[in-house]
Amino acid sequence: MAVRPQGGVVPDLPVVGRAIADDGYGRFAAGTGQVMSAHRWLWEQDVGPLPAGVRLRHCCDETSCVRLTHLLPGSHQLNMADMTRRGRAGGPHHPGRADIRGPAGRARAIRAALIGGYHPDRLAVAITAGEPWRHQLALFPDPDSS
Numbered sequence: 001m002a003v004r005p006q007g008g009v010v011p012d013l014p015v016v017g018r019a020i021a022d023d024g025y026g027r028f029a030a031g032t033g034q035v036m037s038a039h040r041w042l043w044e045q046d047v048g049p050l051p052a053g054v055r056l057r058h059c060c061d062e063t064s065c066v067r068l069t070h071l072l073p074g075s076h077q078l079n080m081a082d083m084t085r086r087g088r089a090g091g092p093h094h095p096g097r098a099d100i101r102g103p104a105g106r107a108r109a110i111r112a113a114l115i116g117g118y119h120p121d122r123l124a125v126a127i128t129a130g131e132p133w134r135h136q137l138a139l140f141p142d143p144d145s146s
Contacts, residue, residue, distance in 0.1 A: 020111065024063035024103025039066045055079055061086060064107035099130035106130050 021027045026038030039056055046068055050056070057079045060070040083089050099106040106127075113119065113126035 020064060020104055020107045022102075022104045024107040026064050026066065026107075038064075039071060042066050042068060043071055057082055061088060062107070062110070063103050064110060101130040 019027050027035055028038060028041070030036045030041060039058070040050070043056055044050065050073060053075070054073050055076055056071045057074045058065055058070055059072055059082075060067070062070075065071075080089075101109065109126040109129060110123065113122040
């Protein structure tokens with residue numbers, strides 16, 4: 001169980017239930033009035049403060065994830081290397097696997113799918129709905145799929 005910033009208790013859900021910023025990360029105003037990322041706040045409450053310049057990398061690639069076992073401390077360079085290795089880097093020469101809804105749209109869709117509890121089918125639809133290649137027909141169908 002994780003303590004919610006406003007004093008309640010929430011189960012160890014994989015995504016934040018509060019505000020989601022345009023970059024897809026959960027945000028809230030901490031007791032000091034400072035706006036914080038939800039995953040960083042949870043890390044600091046459970047594990048401790050991070051040194052200056054250290055970021056948390058999401059090994060699950062979901063910006064709204066707050067599960068501590070999905071977070072790894074590291075540098076900005078390591079985070080960018082993760083992004084490139086997993087095919088999430090964008091740009092004109094490497095379009096990557098970016099969700100067409102943007103990070104906030106994806107995070108909000110996942111959060112909406114989890115309202116009322118965990119339903120694998122609803123979650124799968126929310127995750128795949130923004131895949132850029134979901135409607136593209138395969139040039140060479142998988143021979144094992146028939």
